[in-house]
Amino acid sequence: MSEVTSVASIFGEDVFSDKVMQERLPKKVYKELKKTMTEGKELDPVIADVVAEAMKSWAVEKGATHYTHIFQPLTGMTAEKHDSFITAPKEDGSVLMEFSGKELIKGEPDASSFPSGGLRATFEARGYTAWDCTSPAYVRKDAAGAILCIPTAFCSYTGEALDKKTPLLRSMQAINEQALRLLRLFGNTTSRKVTPSVGPEQEYFLVDKQKYLKRKDLIFTGRTLFGAMPPKGQELDDHYFGIIRQRIASYMKDVNEELWKLGVTAKTQHNEVAPAQHELAPIYAEANVAVDHNQIVMKTLKKVACQHGLHCLLHEKPFAGVNGSGKHNNWSITTDDGINLLDPGKTPHENIQFLLVLTCILKAVDEHADLLRESAADVGNDHRLGANEAPPAIISIFLGEQLQDVIEQLVNTGSATHSKAGDVLNTGVKTLPVFSKDATDRNRTSPFAFTGNKFEFRMVGSKDSIASPNIVLNTIVAEAFSDACDALEAAEDFDTCVHDLIKKYATEHQRIIFNGNGYSEEWVEEAERRGLPNLKSMVDAIPALVTDKAVEMFGKFGVYSKAELEARAEIQYEAYAKAINIEAKTMIDIASKQIIPAVISYTKSLADTINAVTAAGAKAAVQVGLLNECSDLLEEAKAALVKLTEADDAAAEIGEVEAQARYFHDTVVPAMAALRAPVDKLEMLVDKEVWPMPSYGDLLFEV
Ligand code: ADP
Numbered sequence: 001m002s003e004v005t006s007v008a009s010i011f012g013e014d015v016f017s018d019k020v021m022q023e024r025l026p027k028k029v030y031k032e033l034k035k036t037m038t039e040g041k042e043l044d045p046v047i048a049d050v051v052a053e054a055m056k057s058w059a060v061e062k063g064a065t066h067y068t069h070i071f072q073p074l075t076g077m078t079a080e081k082h083d084s085f086i087t088a089p090k091e092d093g094s095v096l097m098e099f100s101g102k103e104l105i106k107g108e109p110d111a112s113s114f115p116s117g118g119l120r121a122t123f124e125a126r127g128y129t130a131w132d133c134t135s136p137a138y139v140r141k142d143a144a145g146a147i148l149c150i151p152t153a154f155c156s157y158t159g160e161a162l163d164k165k166t167p168l169l170r171s172m173q174a175i176n177e178q179a180l181r182l183l184r185l186f187g188n189t190t191s192r193k194v195t196p197s198v199g200p201e202q203e204y205f206l207v208d209k210q211k212y213l214k215r216k217d218l219i220f221t222g223r224t225l226f227g228a229m230p231p232k233g234q235e236l237d238d239h240y241f242g243i244i245r246q247r248i249a250s251y252m253k254d255v256n257e258e259l260w261k262l263g264v265t266a267k268t269q270h271n272e273v274a275p276a277q278h279e280l281a282p283i284y285a286e287a288n289v290a291v292d293h294n295q296i297v298m299k300t301l302k303k304v305a306c307q308h309g310l311h312c313l314l315h316e317k318p319f320a321g322v323n324g325s326g327k328h329n330n331w332s333i334t335t336d337d338g339i340n341l342l343d344p345g346k347t348p349h350e351n352i353q354f355l356l357v358l359t360c361i362l363k364a365v366d367e368h369a370d371l372l373r374e375s376a377a378d379v380g381n382d383h384r385l386g387a388n389e390a391p392p393a394i395i396s397i398f399l400g401e402q403l404q405d406v407i408e409q410l411v412n413t414g415s416a417t418h419s420k421a422g423d424v425l426n427t428g429v430k431t432l433p434v435f436s437k438d439a440t441d442r443n444r445t446s447p448f449a450f451t452g453n454k455f456e457f458r459m460v461g462s463k464d465s466i467a468s469p470n471i472v473l474n475t476i477v478a479e480a481f482s483d484a485c486d487a488l489e490a491a492e493d494f495d496t497c498v499h500d501l502i503k504k505y506a507t508e509h510q511r512i513i514f515n516g517n518g519y520s521e522e523w524v525e526e527a528e529r530r531g532l533p534n535l536k537s538m539v540d541a542i543p544a545l546v547t548d549k550a551v552e553m554f555g556k557f558g559v560y561s562k563a564e565l566e567a568r569a570e571i572q573y574e575a576y577a578k579a580i581n582i583e584a585k586t587m588i589d590i591a592s593k594q595i596i597p598a599v600i601s602y603t604k605s606l607a608d609t610i611n612a613v614t615a616a617g618a619k620a621a622v623q624v625g626l627l628n629e630c631s632d633l634l635e636e637a638k639a640a641l642v643k644l645t646e647a648d649d650a651a652a653e654i655g656e657v658e659a660q661a662r663y664f665h666d667t668v669v670p671a672m673a674a675l676r677a678p679v680d681k682l683e684m685l686v687d688k689e690v691w692p693m694p695s696y697g698d699l700l701f702e703v
């Protein structure tokens with residue numbers, strides 16, 4: 001692609017888009033399919049056959065040989081199995097390319113090896129994938145050739161959700177129903193559908209592939225388990241928004257082109273805070289499409305990196321000592337006729353519907369802060385949340401000056417009479433344009449910040465699917481809307497009731513609002529005084545999934561059954577234990593086979609030098625000092641290695657998943673830190689020539 005103008009021509013070229021459907025489907029079929037997509041009407045099998053045929057011939061023209069049902073099991077990633085379009089050979093030995101409606105709408109992967117948290121025993125291995133027609137199919141081209149990818153939901157034989165897509169779609173239904181109910185009460189008769197819109201900003205690191213291959217920790221765990229800080233980190237703030245280096249720029253160009261072809265609206269790219277860290281953000285889309293597209297983004301970042309001799313690290317904390325990576329989940333609620341329920345307008349104090357929506361969200365987030373925190377829980381994210389860089393592990397809401405003031409008026413006087421307006425930006429330079437500022441400044445430390453016409457949930461980890469946070473957001477807000485509608489529908493006087501509700505919610509839930517510095521120690525203490533939960537680790541957060549209030553709410557809106565929640569909790573504990581176990585084993589492996597031998601050979605060469613220097617009649621005090629220092633640290637490292645090995649072995653003996661996860665957190669993780677400390681000190685002493693792997697400096701600054 002040479003011309004900028006050709007972006008428009010390649011955009012969506014590999015997507016079975018609305019335009020393609022209009023061109024290729026008979027009018028009647030197109031209309032029926034649209035009805036299913038927009039109104040959730042059941043799909044007629046005859047229609048499915050016609051759609052499948054059109055989809056297949058379109059895909060085959062693009063070179064596709066196979067199709068696959070892409071689904072999102074509870075691993076947080078996507079899964080797929082490829083089937084070619086060929087039929088059994090005819091008598092003359094020739095084959096046809098076929099694809100039926102049945103194959104389009106239903107798949108049956110023998111999927112007993114996916115985590116099911118006990119929802120499905122291995123002897124009952126049936127699982128079904130079902131076409132999610134609201135997220136477009138596309139043709140993906142890679143080393144396997146061209147493959148028609150069909151986004152699907154994945155359920156067990158008995159209909160339990162074994163994936164992240166099904167509950168997401170259920171939660172979208174819930175918020176649609178409750179938001180429509182609320183809109184009708186405010187006299188809206190025209191909107192027919194309300195959808196959560198999501199724009200995820202994706203952070204990632206890029207390292208040189210050859211150096212990556214020399215680090216077993218990166219290969220096995222996605223993060224460095226050892227590594228001394230280089231002389232320079234991120235303290236100069238010279239990487240954030242800095243000039244993008246040519247090698248990276250050419251990578252980003254290819255990523256964008258691939259994404260555009262797949263209909264992903266890659267929009268913003270820049271260098272992030274840490275060296276070698278970058279960000280990509282698309283234009284927001286309907287929640288399920290955004291979730292699917294984010295998976296495509298993550299895959300594309302990885303794939304294109306390979307083609308450029310790079311490796312893309314999506315882990316939340318690939319390097320200690322510099323910022324980790326997250327995924328800001330921007331979320332709003334929009335009607336099919338273009339109304340954003342989170343748009344305050346110029347004078348929010350007069351916008352009663354907005355104030356009710358806003359205070360419902362305060363209530364939802366306050367009542368279910370634990371669930372929202374849990375939705376961002378991920379092993380890697382434990383290194384960020386509460387560790388002075390990403391948002392703290394405590395959920396709070398930033399509203400900004402204007403809305404904060406409106407809420408204060410409501411709480412103090414019962415009604416709001418004015419809204420602070422945005423000023424004009426005055427730079428003192430006559431040649432610069434004068435424009436009006438937003439009414440609200442930004443706050444970078446809040447986990448849940450109002451940013452103009454959307455909320456930005458900043459806790460999500462970079463590697464994780466954004467499905468879980470959006471399932472939680474959609475459902476907790478649906479519940480708050482439902483409670484408000486119950487009250488309003490029963491009220492004799494709507495105006496008084498709505499006024500009272502807004503005041504009540506604002507007053508009862510103002511403790512969740514915090515506009516200060518979320519990274520400070522004072523906030524941790526203040527939050528405790530306010531009674532806000534501070535769930536410091538993933539293991540602490542998981543129980544939120546199965547509290548009575550969570551089970552009741554998810555059950556009420558048909559998003560998760562109790563069994564589905566229990567299964568998820570179990571899978572989370574297992575995921576935690578497995579990940580830490582792999583990290584511990586990798587540390588043991590690297591320390592035993594690479595680091596200790598390297599230090600031993602270095603101390604040997606020091607000893608030889610000392611002997612030679614002393615024999616020559618000179619002083620070898622420096623060498624002796626260094627040798628002693630190295631030997632002491634070597635001893636400390638060896639002792640820590642023994643302890644870590646014992647701790648990890650003991651973990652394997654614990655049968656119950658929760659207890660095992662907790663043991664890994666409380667005992668194995670500190671044992672890993674105890675091994676890392678002397679090793680990182682040794683790295684600063686030992687000759688770089690003999691150190692067995694590339695350093696932080698090599699990885700972060702020589703990309
Ligand atoms: P920031 O300045 O916070 O880094 P951007 O302005 O680039 O971020 O926007 C972040 C993301 O928010 C983008 O993906 C954008 O499409 C998305 N976004 C913008 N408006 C909305 C909205 N109303 N609802 C959901 N997402 C939105």
Ligand code: MG
Nearest residue numbers: 201328330456
């Ligand atoms: Mg942002």
